[in-house]
Amino acid sequence: MNPRILAATIGRILRQLRHDRRTVALLVVVPAVLLTLVYFMYVDQPHPPGQPTVFDRVALIMLGFFPFIIMFLVTSIAMLRERTTGTLERLLTTPLGKLDLLFGYGIAFGLAGVVQATIASAVAYWVFGLSTAGSSGLVIMIAAINAVLAVALGLLCSAFARTEFQAVQFMPVVVAPQLLLCGLFVPRGQMAGWLQAISDALPLSYAVEALQEVGAHAEATTTMWRDVAIVAGAALLALVLAAATLRRRSG
Protein backbone atom coordinates (compact mmCIF):
# COMPACT_ATOMS: atom_id res chain seq x y z
CA MET A 1 0.00 0.00 0.00
CA ASN A 2 1.08 3.52 -0.79
CA PRO A 3 -0.31 6.35 1.44
CA ARG A 4 -0.35 8.90 -1.40
CA ILE A 5 -2.25 6.59 -3.74
CA LEU A 6 -4.59 5.47 -0.96
CA ALA A 7 -5.40 9.12 -0.11
CA ALA A 8 -5.98 9.97 -3.79
CA THR A 9 -8.31 6.98 -4.11
CA ILE A 10 -10.32 7.91 -1.00
CA GLY A 11 -10.62 11.47 -2.33
CA ARG A 12 -11.71 10.24 -5.74
CA ILE A 13 -14.45 7.98 -4.31
CA LEU A 14 -15.77 10.73 -2.01
CA ARG A 15 -15.75 13.20 -4.94
CA GLN A 16 -17.84 10.77 -6.98
CA LEU A 17 -20.28 10.55 -4.09
CA ARG A 18 -20.39 14.34 -3.73
CA HIS A 19 -21.37 14.79 -7.38
CA ASP A 20 -24.32 12.47 -6.79
CA ARG A 21 -26.41 14.78 -4.60
CA ARG A 22 -29.51 12.63 -4.68
CA THR A 23 -27.64 9.66 -3.23
CA VAL A 24 -26.17 11.88 -0.51
CA ALA A 25 -29.66 13.17 0.33
CA LEU A 26 -31.05 9.64 0.49
CA LEU A 27 -28.17 8.51 2.71
CA VAL A 28 -28.98 11.27 5.17
CA VAL A 29 -32.77 11.44 5.04
CA VAL A 30 -33.90 7.82 4.76
CA PRO A 31 -32.65 6.65 8.19
CA ALA A 32 -34.40 9.60 9.88
CA VAL A 33 -37.67 8.82 8.07
CA LEU A 34 -37.48 5.14 9.00
CA LEU A 35 -36.71 5.99 12.64
CA THR A 36 -39.79 8.21 12.62
CA LEU A 37 -41.86 5.26 11.38
CA VAL A 38 -40.49 2.98 14.05
CA TYR A 39 -41.09 5.59 16.74
CA PHE A 40 -44.77 5.92 15.88
CA MET A 41 -45.18 2.15 15.44
CA TYR A 42 -44.19 1.54 19.04
CA VAL A 43 -45.18 4.81 20.72
CA ASP A 44 -48.29 3.32 22.37
CA GLN A 45 -46.84 -0.10 23.14
CA PRO A 46 -46.84 -0.83 26.88
CA HIS A 47 -43.57 -1.94 28.37
CA PRO A 48 -42.71 -3.48 31.75
CA PRO A 49 -41.30 -0.91 34.21
CA GLY A 50 -37.55 -0.96 34.53
CA GLN A 51 -37.13 -2.47 31.06
CA PRO A 52 -36.11 -0.49 27.97
CA THR A 53 -39.02 0.56 25.74
CA VAL A 54 -39.54 -1.32 22.49
CA PHE A 55 -38.43 1.78 20.60
CA ASP A 56 -35.20 1.96 22.59
CA ARG A 57 -34.50 -1.69 21.83
CA VAL A 58 -35.37 -1.57 18.11
CA ALA A 59 -34.02 1.90 17.25
CA LEU A 60 -30.65 1.11 18.81
CA ILE A 61 -30.23 -1.92 16.54
CA MET A 62 -31.53 -0.03 13.52
CA LEU A 63 -28.73 2.50 13.98
CA GLY A 64 -26.36 -0.37 13.28
CA PHE A 65 -28.42 -1.70 10.36
CA PHE A 66 -28.63 1.45 8.23
CA PRO A 67 -24.95 1.75 7.35
CA PHE A 68 -24.72 -2.02 6.94
CA ILE A 69 -27.50 -2.31 4.35
CA ILE A 70 -26.86 0.94 2.53
CA MET A 71 -23.07 0.69 2.31
CA PHE A 72 -23.32 -2.92 1.12
CA LEU A 73 -25.54 -1.84 -1.77
CA VAL A 74 -23.58 1.30 -2.62
CA THR A 75 -20.29 -0.58 -2.63
CA SER A 76 -21.40 -3.55 -4.68
CA ILE A 77 -22.77 -1.25 -7.38
CA ALA A 78 -19.73 1.07 -7.29
CA MET A 79 -17.28 -1.81 -7.61
CA LEU A 80 -19.34 -3.47 -10.33
CA ARG A 81 -19.21 -0.20 -12.25
CA GLU A 82 -15.43 -0.17 -11.93
CA ARG A 83 -15.41 -3.62 -13.50
CA THR A 84 -17.91 -2.98 -16.30
CA THR A 85 -16.70 0.47 -17.39
CA GLY A 86 -13.08 -0.68 -17.70
CA THR A 87 -11.76 1.68 -15.02
CA LEU A 88 -10.73 -1.33 -12.92
CA GLU A 89 -8.66 -2.80 -15.75
CA ARG A 90 -7.05 0.58 -16.28
CA LEU A 91 -6.35 1.06 -12.57
CA LEU A 92 -4.62 -2.31 -12.49
CA THR A 93 -2.19 -1.12 -15.20
CA THR A 94 -1.15 1.80 -12.94
CA PRO A 95 1.02 1.73 -9.80
CA LEU A 96 -2.15 1.45 -7.70
CA GLY A 97 -2.06 -1.65 -5.47
CA LYS A 98 -5.10 -3.87 -4.95
CA LEU A 99 -5.16 -2.96 -1.26
CA ASP A 100 -5.01 0.77 -2.11
CA LEU A 101 -8.26 0.30 -4.00
CA LEU A 102 -9.98 -1.96 -1.46
CA PHE A 103 -8.96 0.06 1.58
CA GLY A 104 -9.81 3.21 -0.37
CA TYR A 105 -13.38 1.97 -0.67
CA GLY A 106 -13.41 0.73 2.93
CA ILE A 107 -12.27 4.09 4.30
CA ALA A 108 -14.30 6.33 1.96
CA PHE A 109 -17.61 4.53 2.45
CA GLY A 110 -16.72 3.89 6.10
CA LEU A 111 -16.57 7.70 6.50
CA ALA A 112 -19.89 8.03 4.68
CA GLY A 113 -21.26 5.44 7.14
CA VAL A 114 -20.00 7.51 10.08
CA VAL A 115 -21.77 10.61 8.76
CA GLN A 116 -24.96 8.64 8.21
CA ALA A 117 -24.82 6.99 11.64
CA THR A 118 -24.08 10.32 13.35
CA ILE A 119 -27.08 12.03 11.79
CA ALA A 120 -29.37 9.04 12.43
CA SER A 121 -28.16 8.87 16.05
CA ALA A 122 -28.73 12.60 16.53
CA VAL A 123 -32.31 12.16 15.34
CA ALA A 124 -32.83 9.05 17.50
CA TYR A 125 -31.42 10.61 20.68
CA TRP A 126 -32.60 14.22 20.40
CA VAL A 127 -35.87 13.98 18.48
CA PHE A 128 -37.21 10.68 19.71
CA GLY A 129 -35.56 10.54 23.11
CA LEU A 130 -33.67 7.28 22.59
CA SER A 131 -32.00 6.32 25.84
CA THR A 132 -29.04 4.00 26.20
CA ALA A 133 -27.09 3.29 29.37
CA GLY A 134 -23.79 3.60 27.44
CA SER A 135 -22.52 6.47 25.34
CA SER A 136 -23.81 7.44 21.89
CA GLY A 137 -20.19 7.63 20.74
CA LEU A 138 -19.91 3.85 21.14
CA VAL A 139 -23.11 3.41 19.10
CA ILE A 140 -21.61 5.48 16.27
CA MET A 141 -18.34 3.57 16.48
CA ILE A 142 -20.16 0.23 16.13
CA ALA A 143 -22.23 1.61 13.25
CA ALA A 144 -19.01 2.73 11.53
CA ILE A 145 -17.46 -0.73 11.87
CA ASN A 146 -20.70 -2.17 10.46
CA ALA A 147 -20.30 0.17 7.49
CA VAL A 148 -16.75 -1.08 6.89
CA LEU A 149 -17.94 -4.70 7.17
CA ALA A 150 -20.67 -3.97 4.62
CA VAL A 151 -18.16 -2.35 2.24
CA ALA A 152 -15.87 -5.37 2.52
CA LEU A 153 -18.74 -7.80 1.85
CA GLY A 154 -19.93 -5.63 -1.04
CA LEU A 155 -16.46 -5.60 -2.63
CA LEU A 156 -16.29 -9.37 -2.31
CA CYS A 157 -19.80 -10.02 -3.67
CA SER A 158 -19.34 -7.71 -6.65
CA ALA A 159 -16.73 -10.15 -7.95
CA PHE A 160 -19.50 -12.71 -8.42
CA ALA A 161 -21.90 -10.42 -10.25
CA ARG A 162 -21.71 -9.54 -13.93
CA THR A 163 -24.59 -7.09 -14.03
CA GLU A 164 -26.26 -4.59 -11.70
CA PHE A 165 -29.30 -6.88 -11.57
CA GLN A 166 -27.17 -9.68 -10.20
CA ALA A 167 -25.40 -7.36 -7.79
CA VAL A 168 -28.61 -6.21 -6.11
CA GLN A 169 -29.70 -9.86 -5.74
CA PHE A 170 -26.81 -10.32 -3.35
CA MET A 171 -28.49 -7.94 -0.94
CA PRO A 172 -31.22 -10.40 0.15
CA VAL A 173 -28.67 -13.24 0.06
CA VAL A 174 -26.09 -11.55 2.27
CA VAL A 175 -28.13 -9.11 4.32
CA ALA A 176 -31.52 -10.77 4.98
CA PRO A 177 -30.29 -13.88 6.87
CA GLN A 178 -28.11 -11.68 9.05
CA LEU A 179 -31.06 -9.41 9.84
CA LEU A 180 -33.37 -12.35 10.65
CA LEU A 181 -30.92 -14.23 12.84
CA CYS A 182 -29.16 -11.35 14.60
CA GLY A 183 -31.38 -11.48 17.68
CA LEU A 184 -33.69 -8.56 16.92
CA PHE A 185 -36.78 -10.67 16.15
CA VAL A 186 -36.10 -13.65 18.42
CA PRO A 187 -33.43 -13.47 21.14
CA ARG A 188 -30.52 -15.65 20.06
CA GLY A 189 -30.72 -17.70 23.26
CA GLN A 190 -34.29 -18.79 22.39
CA MET A 191 -33.49 -20.03 18.88
CA ALA A 192 -33.20 -23.70 17.92
CA GLY A 193 -29.62 -24.97 18.26
CA TRP A 194 -28.95 -25.10 14.51
CA LEU A 195 -30.28 -21.56 14.00
CA GLN A 196 -28.06 -20.38 16.84
CA ALA A 197 -25.09 -22.04 15.15
CA ILE A 198 -25.81 -20.15 11.92
CA SER A 199 -26.34 -16.96 13.89
CA ASP A 200 -22.98 -17.49 15.59
CA ALA A 201 -21.30 -17.63 12.19
CA LEU A 202 -22.80 -14.33 10.97
CA PRO A 203 -20.86 -11.17 11.82
CA LEU A 204 -23.93 -8.94 12.19
CA SER A 205 -25.02 -10.98 15.25
CA TYR A 206 -21.94 -9.69 17.07
CA ALA A 207 -22.57 -6.11 16.00
CA VAL A 208 -26.11 -6.35 17.40
CA GLU A 209 -24.87 -7.88 20.64
CA ALA A 210 -22.32 -5.08 20.96
CA LEU A 211 -25.09 -2.49 20.49
CA GLN A 212 -27.24 -4.25 23.12
CA GLU A 213 -24.28 -4.12 25.52
CA VAL A 214 -24.06 -0.36 25.00
CA GLY A 215 -27.83 -0.15 25.59
CA ALA A 216 -27.63 -2.00 28.90
CA HIS A 217 -24.31 -0.94 30.46
CA ALA A 218 -22.98 2.50 31.29
CA GLU A 219 -19.39 1.49 30.62
CA ALA A 220 -17.98 -0.38 27.60
CA THR A 221 -17.99 -4.08 28.52
CA THR A 222 -15.50 -6.80 27.65
CA THR A 223 -18.23 -8.56 25.66
CA MET A 224 -18.74 -5.40 23.61
CA TRP A 225 -15.03 -5.07 22.79
CA ARG A 226 -14.82 -8.76 21.93
CA ASP A 227 -17.84 -8.37 19.59
CA VAL A 228 -16.34 -5.27 17.99
CA ALA A 229 -13.10 -7.17 17.41
CA ILE A 230 -15.00 -10.05 15.78
CA VAL A 231 -16.85 -7.70 13.41
CA ALA A 232 -13.61 -5.90 12.52
CA GLY A 233 -11.91 -9.26 11.96
CA ALA A 234 -14.73 -10.38 9.67
CA ALA A 235 -14.38 -7.12 7.70
CA LEU A 236 -10.63 -7.67 7.33
CA LEU A 237 -11.16 -11.27 6.21
CA ALA A 238 -13.71 -10.18 3.59
CA LEU A 239 -11.25 -7.51 2.32
CA VAL A 240 -8.49 -10.09 1.98
CA LEU A 241 -10.84 -12.44 0.11
CA ALA A 242 -11.92 -9.53 -2.11
CA ALA A 243 -8.25 -8.83 -2.88
CA ALA A 244 -7.91 -12.45 -3.98
CA THR A 245 -10.74 -11.96 -6.49
CA LEU A 246 -8.92 -9.02 -8.12
CA ARG A 247 -6.61 -10.30 -10.83
CA ARG A 248 -4.37 -8.06 -12.85
CA ARG A 249 -4.44 -10.55 -15.69
CA SER A 250 -7.66 -11.90 -17.16
CA GLY A 251 -8.68 -13.95 -20.16
Added chain:
Amino acid sequence: MDDAVVVRDLVVDRGRRRVLQGISCVVPRGSVTGLLGPSGSGKTTLMRAIVGVQTVNSGAVTVLGRPAGTAELRHRVGYLTQAPSVYADLTVRENARYFAALQGRGRAEADGAVADVGLTEAADQLVGTLSGGQRSRASLACALVGDPELVILDEPTVGQDPVLRADLWARFHAMAATGTTLLVSSHVMDEAARCDRLLLIRDGQLIADDTPDAVRAATGVQDLEEAFLRLIRSREEDR
Protein backbone atom coordinates in the same frame (compact mmCIF):
# COMPACT_ATOMS: atom_id res chain seq x y z
CA MET B 1 18.44 0.82 -32.01
CA ASP B 2 16.73 -1.18 -29.32
CA ASP B 3 13.08 -2.08 -29.22
CA ALA B 4 10.51 -0.92 -26.68
CA VAL B 5 8.39 -4.01 -27.17
CA VAL B 6 9.46 -7.47 -28.30
CA VAL B 7 6.78 -10.10 -28.86
CA ARG B 8 7.87 -13.70 -29.48
CA ASP B 9 5.53 -16.50 -30.63
CA LEU B 10 2.60 -15.14 -28.66
CA VAL B 11 -0.41 -17.44 -28.48
CA VAL B 12 -3.59 -16.33 -26.70
CA ASP B 13 -6.94 -18.10 -26.38
CA ARG B 14 -9.99 -16.22 -25.23
CA GLY B 15 -12.70 -18.67 -24.30
CA ARG B 16 -12.43 -21.46 -26.86
CA ARG B 17 -11.21 -19.23 -29.64
CA ARG B 18 -7.54 -18.84 -30.53
CA VAL B 19 -7.23 -15.07 -30.86
CA LEU B 20 -3.48 -14.74 -31.42
CA GLN B 21 -1.83 -17.58 -33.30
CA GLY B 22 1.87 -17.23 -32.57
CA ILE B 23 2.64 -13.57 -33.28
CA SER B 24 6.20 -12.22 -33.28
CA CYS B 25 6.88 -8.54 -33.78
CA VAL B 26 8.78 -5.57 -32.37
CA VAL B 27 7.94 -1.94 -31.65
CA PRO B 28 11.02 0.29 -32.07
CA ARG B 29 11.68 3.01 -29.49
CA GLY B 30 10.80 6.61 -30.23
CA SER B 31 8.43 5.83 -33.07
CA VAL B 32 4.72 5.73 -33.83
CA THR B 33 3.82 2.16 -34.75
CA GLY B 34 0.38 1.51 -36.14
CA LEU B 35 -1.43 -1.72 -35.28
CA LEU B 36 -3.93 -2.16 -38.06
CA GLY B 37 -6.47 -4.77 -38.84
CA PRO B 38 -10.19 -5.35 -39.06
CA SER B 39 -12.39 -5.48 -36.00
CA GLY B 40 -11.94 -8.85 -34.24
CA SER B 41 -8.47 -9.45 -35.68
CA GLY B 42 -6.79 -9.54 -32.24
CA LYS B 43 -5.51 -5.95 -31.93
CA THR B 44 -6.93 -5.36 -28.47
CA THR B 45 -5.74 -8.75 -27.23
CA LEU B 46 -2.20 -8.03 -28.41
CA MET B 47 -2.28 -4.63 -26.70
CA ARG B 48 -3.61 -6.15 -23.47
CA ALA B 49 -0.78 -8.70 -23.58
CA ILE B 50 1.77 -5.89 -23.95
CA VAL B 51 0.24 -3.97 -21.04
CA GLY B 52 0.27 -7.20 -19.02
CA VAL B 53 -3.43 -7.64 -18.26
CA GLN B 54 -4.01 -10.52 -20.69
CA THR B 55 -3.49 -14.13 -19.65
CA VAL B 56 -1.38 -15.73 -22.37
CA ASN B 57 -1.05 -19.39 -23.37
CA SER B 58 2.53 -19.31 -24.59
CA GLY B 59 5.17 -17.01 -25.95
CA ALA B 60 6.97 -14.04 -24.42
CA VAL B 61 6.30 -10.32 -24.32
CA THR B 62 9.18 -8.07 -23.26
CA VAL B 63 8.41 -4.41 -22.57
CA LEU B 64 11.21 -1.87 -22.01
CA GLY B 65 13.52 -4.78 -21.24
CA ARG B 66 11.23 -6.42 -18.66
CA PRO B 67 8.58 -9.13 -18.89
CA ALA B 68 5.19 -7.52 -19.63
CA GLY B 69 3.13 -6.84 -16.51
CA THR B 70 6.14 -6.36 -14.20
CA ALA B 71 5.21 -4.00 -11.34
CA GLU B 72 7.95 -1.52 -12.23
CA LEU B 73 6.47 -1.07 -15.74
CA ARG B 74 3.24 0.37 -14.31
CA HIS B 75 5.05 3.69 -13.89
CA ARG B 76 6.41 3.62 -17.41
CA VAL B 77 3.54 2.41 -19.60
CA GLY B 78 0.35 4.33 -20.38
CA TYR B 79 -2.68 2.43 -21.64
CA LEU B 80 -5.80 3.74 -23.35
CA THR B 81 -8.55 1.12 -23.45
CA GLN B 82 -10.82 0.99 -26.48
CA ALA B 83 -13.97 1.96 -24.57
CA PRO B 84 -13.29 5.21 -22.67
CA SER B 85 -12.47 4.11 -19.11
CA VAL B 86 -12.92 7.25 -17.06
CA TYR B 87 -15.30 8.01 -14.21
CA ALA B 88 -18.52 9.39 -15.69
CA ASP B 89 -19.48 10.94 -12.35
CA LEU B 90 -16.30 13.02 -12.07
CA THR B 91 -15.27 16.06 -14.08
CA VAL B 92 -12.57 15.81 -16.75
CA ARG B 93 -10.14 17.62 -14.46
CA GLU B 94 -10.93 15.39 -11.45
CA ASN B 95 -10.34 12.30 -13.59
CA ALA B 96 -7.01 13.61 -14.88
CA ARG B 97 -5.90 14.62 -11.38
CA TYR B 98 -6.72 11.19 -9.98
CA PHE B 99 -4.78 9.33 -12.67
CA ALA B 100 -1.95 11.87 -12.30
CA ALA B 101 -1.85 11.21 -8.56
CA LEU B 102 -1.57 7.46 -9.19
CA GLN B 103 1.57 8.18 -11.23
CA GLY B 104 2.92 10.53 -8.57
CA ARG B 105 2.22 13.63 -10.67
CA GLY B 106 0.62 16.89 -9.55
CA ARG B 107 -2.23 19.11 -10.59
CA ALA B 108 -0.22 21.09 -13.13
CA GLU B 109 0.62 17.94 -15.09
CA ALA B 110 -3.03 16.88 -14.96
CA ASP B 111 -4.23 20.23 -16.31
CA GLY B 112 -1.52 20.06 -18.98
CA ALA B 113 -2.75 16.66 -20.14
CA VAL B 114 -6.32 17.98 -20.35
CA ALA B 115 -5.08 20.91 -22.43
CA ASP B 116 -3.08 18.58 -24.70
CA VAL B 117 -6.23 16.75 -25.78
CA GLY B 118 -8.09 20.04 -26.33
CA LEU B 119 -10.49 19.73 -23.41
CA THR B 120 -9.53 22.80 -21.36
CA GLU B 121 -12.92 24.41 -21.93
CA ALA B 122 -14.74 21.25 -20.84
CA ALA B 123 -12.39 20.57 -17.91
CA ASP B 124 -15.02 21.23 -15.25
CA GLN B 125 -17.77 19.27 -16.98
CA LEU B 126 -18.80 15.86 -15.72
CA VAL B 127 -17.50 13.20 -18.11
CA GLY B 128 -21.00 11.70 -18.23
CA THR B 129 -22.27 14.86 -19.96
CA LEU B 130 -19.59 14.90 -22.70
CA SER B 131 -19.97 13.76 -26.30
CA GLY B 132 -18.49 10.41 -27.26
CA GLY B 133 -15.45 12.00 -28.90
CA GLN B 134 -14.80 14.27 -25.91
CA ARG B 135 -15.15 11.35 -23.55
CA SER B 136 -12.55 9.34 -25.39
CA ARG B 137 -10.20 12.35 -25.35
CA ALA B 138 -10.74 12.60 -21.57
CA SER B 139 -9.69 8.97 -21.37
CA LEU B 140 -6.65 9.74 -23.54
CA ALA B 141 -5.62 12.57 -21.24
CA CYS B 142 -5.61 10.11 -18.33
CA ALA B 143 -3.39 7.70 -20.29
CA LEU B 144 -0.83 10.39 -21.18
CA VAL B 145 -0.76 12.21 -17.85
CA GLY B 146 2.27 10.46 -16.35
CA ASP B 147 4.55 11.10 -19.37
CA PRO B 148 4.95 7.34 -19.91
CA GLU B 149 7.88 6.02 -21.96
CA LEU B 150 5.59 3.62 -23.80
CA VAL B 151 2.03 4.53 -24.72
CA ILE B 152 -0.44 1.88 -25.87
CA LEU B 153 -3.48 3.50 -27.48
CA ASP B 154 -6.41 1.33 -28.52
CA GLU B 155 -8.30 3.23 -31.25
CA PRO B 156 -7.69 6.73 -29.85
CA THR B 157 -9.08 8.64 -32.81
CA VAL B 158 -12.45 6.91 -33.26
CA GLY B 159 -15.30 9.41 -33.39
CA GLN B 160 -13.03 12.48 -33.52
CA ASP B 161 -13.58 15.16 -36.13
CA PRO B 162 -10.94 15.34 -38.88
CA VAL B 163 -9.27 18.49 -37.53
CA LEU B 164 -8.92 17.02 -34.06
CA ARG B 165 -7.74 13.75 -35.50
CA ALA B 166 -4.94 15.57 -37.34
CA ASP B 167 -4.09 17.42 -34.10
CA LEU B 168 -3.90 14.17 -32.16
CA TRP B 169 -1.61 12.57 -34.76
CA ALA B 170 0.63 15.64 -34.71
CA ARG B 171 0.75 15.30 -30.93
CA PHE B 172 1.68 11.60 -31.17
CA HIS B 173 4.56 12.44 -33.51
CA ALA B 174 5.71 15.25 -31.24
CA MET B 175 5.81 12.75 -28.37
CA ALA B 176 7.77 10.26 -30.49
CA ALA B 177 10.24 13.01 -31.37
CA THR B 178 11.06 13.38 -27.67
CA GLY B 179 11.71 9.64 -27.34
CA THR B 180 8.29 8.29 -26.38
CA THR B 181 7.25 5.04 -28.04
CA LEU B 182 3.66 4.80 -29.25
CA LEU B 183 1.67 1.80 -30.39
CA VAL B 184 -1.61 2.99 -31.87
CA SER B 185 -4.35 0.70 -33.12
CA SER B 186 -6.90 1.56 -35.74
CA HIS B 187 -9.24 -0.24 -38.07
CA VAL B 188 -9.25 2.75 -40.41
CA MET B 189 -6.68 2.25 -43.15
CA ASP B 190 -6.25 5.95 -43.93
CA GLU B 191 -4.54 6.30 -40.55
CA ALA B 192 -1.88 3.78 -41.58
CA ALA B 193 -0.09 6.39 -43.68
CA ARG B 194 0.44 8.52 -40.58
CA CYS B 195 2.54 5.86 -38.83
CA ASP B 196 6.32 5.36 -38.92
CA ARG B 197 5.84 1.61 -38.95
CA LEU B 198 2.91 -0.71 -39.53
CA LEU B 199 1.88 -3.98 -37.99
CA LEU B 200 -0.91 -5.48 -40.09
CA ILE B 201 -2.84 -8.19 -38.33
CA ARG B 202 -5.69 -10.40 -39.47
CA ASP B 203 -7.31 -13.41 -37.79
CA GLY B 204 -4.63 -13.36 -35.10
CA GLN B 205 -1.75 -13.54 -37.56
CA LEU B 206 0.77 -10.92 -38.53
CA ILE B 207 0.54 -10.09 -42.23
CA ALA B 208 3.04 -7.27 -42.45
CA ASP B 209 5.62 -5.61 -40.19
CA ASP B 210 7.22 -2.77 -42.12
CA THR B 211 7.20 0.94 -42.95
CA PRO B 212 4.26 2.25 -45.01
CA ASP B 213 6.62 2.89 -47.96
CA ALA B 214 8.00 -0.65 -47.83
CA VAL B 215 4.47 -2.07 -47.77
CA ARG B 216 3.64 0.07 -50.82
CA ALA B 217 6.81 -1.01 -52.59
CA ALA B 218 6.30 -4.69 -51.84
CA THR B 219 2.74 -4.68 -53.19
CA GLY B 220 3.23 -2.16 -55.96
CA VAL B 221 0.23 0.00 -54.98
CA GLN B 222 0.09 3.44 -53.38
CA ASP B 223 -3.14 2.99 -51.48
CA LEU B 224 -2.47 1.17 -48.20
CA GLU B 225 -5.95 -0.33 -48.03
CA GLU B 226 -5.40 -1.87 -51.46
CA ALA B 227 -1.91 -2.97 -50.37
CA PHE B 228 -3.39 -4.67 -47.32
CA LEU B 229 -5.90 -6.51 -49.57
CA ARG B 230 -3.14 -7.74 -51.87
CA LEU B 231 -1.10 -9.00 -48.95
CA ILE B 232 -4.09 -10.99 -47.67
CA ARG B 233 -4.84 -12.44 -51.14
CA SER B 234 -1.25 -13.44 -51.77
CA ARG B 235 -1.16 -15.22 -48.40
CA GLU B 236 -4.34 -17.09 -49.21
CA GLU B 237 -2.92 -18.16 -52.58
CA ASP B 238 0.19 -19.47 -50.85
CA ARG B 239 -1.86 -21.85 -48.72
